[in-house]
Amino acid sequence: xxxxxxxxxxxxxxxxxxxxxxxxxxxxxxxxxxxxxxxxxxxxxxxxxxxxxxxxxxxxxxxxxxxxxxxxxxxxxxxxxxxxxxxxxxxxxxxxxxxxxxxxxxxxxxxxxxxxxxxxxx
Numbered sequence: 001x002x003x004x005x006x007x008x009x010x011x012x013x014x015x016x017x018x019x020x021x022x023x024x025x026x027x028x029x030x031x032x033x034x035x036x037x038x039x040x041x042x043x044x045x046x047x048x049x050x051x052x053x054x055x056x057x058x059x060x061x062x063x064x065x066x067x068x069x070x071x072x073x074x075x076x077x078x079x080x081x082x083x084x085x086x087x088x089x090x091x092x093x094x095x096x097x098x099x100x101x102x103x104x105x106x107x108x109x110x111x112x113x114x115x116x117x118x119x120x121x122x
Contacts, residue, residue, distance in 0.1 A: 007083065009082060009095065010079050010082035010083040011079070013078070013079075013082050013095075013098075013099040014075050014078050014079045014082065016099075016103070017075070017078065017099075017102055017103065017106065018071070018075055020103065020106040020107070020110075021071055021106065023110065024106065024109060024110055024113075025060070025064070027110060027113055027114070028056065028057045028060040028061075028113070029057070029060060029061060029064065031117070032053060032054060032057035032113070032117060033057060033061065035117045035120075035121075036054050036057070038121075039120060042122055044120060044121075044122055046120045047116070047119060047120060049112075049115075049116040049119065050116045050117060050119060050120040052116070053112075053113050053116040053117060078098075078102070081098065082095055082098065082099070
C-alpha cells in the first residue's frame, strides 16, 4: 500500500509538470504568434521584453521538435527522483519542495510571457 502511494506522488507530480509545460507550448506556439500578428497589423512599437518573447516563440515554432526529447528526459528524471525519495518526514518535505519549485518556475515563465504580450497591447 505504501509503495502504491509512493508511486502516485511521483506520477502526479510529473504529470502536473507536463501539463504546465504543455500550457507553455500552447502559449508560445499559438497565443504569441496571434498577438504578434495583431501587433503587426496595428503597427505597434513593442517593448524589448515583448520582442524577446516573440523571438523565443519564433524559435519554438522552428525547433519545437528539439525541445520534446529534453522535456521527456527531464520528466523521466523527475519521476525517478520523486520515486527514489522515500516517505520519511524529512524527505516528504524535500519531495514537496522539488515539486513546488518547478511549478513556481513554470508559472513564472508563463506569467512573464503573458505580461510581456499584454504590456504591448494598445
